Amino acid sequence: MTGYQTLTVEILGRIAVVTFHRADQLNAMNRLMQGEITEAFEALSDDADVGAIVVTGEGRGFMAGADIKEYAAQTGPEFDIFQAAGTRMYAAIENNRKPVIAAVNGFALGGGMELVLCCDIVIANQFAKLGLPEIKLGLIPGGGGTQRSVAKLGRNRANFLLMTGAIVPASEFVAAGLVHEIVDVDRLMPRALELAEMIAAEPAPAIEALKALTAHAVSGDLADGLAMERDTLGELYRGEIGQQRVKEFAHKSTTKTRTGAP
Known part of the structure; x- marks a missing residue:
C-alpha cells in the first residue's frame, strides 16, 4: 500500500504499522487524511497476510483532533459530509478484522482520542495525554466520543472528560482499563511491535x-x-x-x- 500523503503503512512480517504523517500539525486530521486512514484500514482488514496492526503518530503528537483551519472553513453540507466520512473511518478501525494496537506517542485529542477509543489495545509513553476538549468550542464529539468513552471508561469518568474538556495524562487511564500500560519513549514502538507479534502468531x-x-x-x-x-x-x-x-x-x-x- 503506497501513495499516501498523510500517513505511511509499513509491513513488518505479519504486522502492519500505520503512522500518521502530519507532524508539523501534530497529525491533525484533515479530509485527505480521513480518507486515507479509511482506505488503509479497510485494505488491511482484508489482507490475509496481516495478523495485527499498530497505529501511531509521527513527532510529538498521536493525533491532535481535526485540522481546525479546514474544520472552520467548512460549509454546512461540507461539515455533514466530513462527519459521515468520519463514521466510516472509525468503523474501519473498530470493526477491523485485525486487532489494532494504538501506540500513543503524544497528544491524542478530540478525534485523536476517539480513534484511540476504537482500538483493541492501547499503550502510551509517559508524556502522552488524552482528552475530548470539544466543549471548549461549544461543541461535542462527533466521532463516537460520547458513546465509546462511556463504554470504556464509565459514565461519570466520561462526563468529566466531556463536560470539562480536560486533557489528562495517559497514566490516569490505566486504572480505568483504557490504557494497558505506560512505557518509556524509547520503548513505545518496540513494546507495541512485541504485543502485535504475540497476537499475530496465534491462529x-x-x-x-x-x-x-x-x-x-x-x-x-x-x-x-x-x-x-x-x-x-x-x-x-x-x-x-x-x-x-x-x-x-x-x-x-x-x-x-x-x-x-x-
Whole structure:
C-alpha cells in the first residue's frame, strides 16, 4: 500500500504499522487524511497476510483532533459530509478484522482520542495525554466520543472528560482499563511491535472471533453473546488448527506425566 500523503503503512512480517504523517500539525486530521486512514484500514482488514496492526503518530503528537483551519472553513453540507466520512473511518478501525494496537506517542485529542477509543489495545509513553476538549468550542464529539468513552471508561469518568474538556495524562487511564500500560519513549514502538507479534502468531480465526465476541459483550445481550461464544468455540474446536493444537497439547501433557518431566 503506497501513495499516501498523510500517513505511511509499513509491513513488518505479519504486522502492519500505520503512522500518521502530519507532524508539523501534530497529525491533525484533515479530509485527505480521513480518507486515507479509511482506505488503509479497510485494505488491511482484508489482507490475509496481516495478523495485527499498530497505529501511531509521527513527532510529538498521536493525533491532535481535526485540522481546525479546514474544520472552520467548512460549509454546512461540507461539515455533514466530513462527519459521515468520519463514521466510516472509525468503523474501519473498530470493526477491523485485525486487532489494532494504538501506540500513543503524544497528544491524542478530540478525534485523536476517539480513534484511540476504537482500538483493541492501547499503550502510551509517559508524556502522552488524552482528552475530548470539544466543549471548549461549544461543541461535542462527533466521532463516537460520547458513546465509546462511556463504554470504556464509565459514565461519570466520561462526563468529566466531556463536560470539562480536560486533557489528562495517559497514566490516569490505566486504572480505568483504557490504557494497558505506560512505557518509556524509547520503548513505545518496540513494546507495541512485541504485543502485535504475540497476537499475530496465534491462529487468525480465533483472534478474529475473540475480537468480535468482546465487541458484542460491550453492548450486546449476554445470552446472545454466550451462545455466540459456544458456537464459535465449537467451530474452532472442529477446525484443522484447533484439532491439531489440542492433540499436540494432549500428547505433551501425557508425555510429561509418564516421564515426570517439568
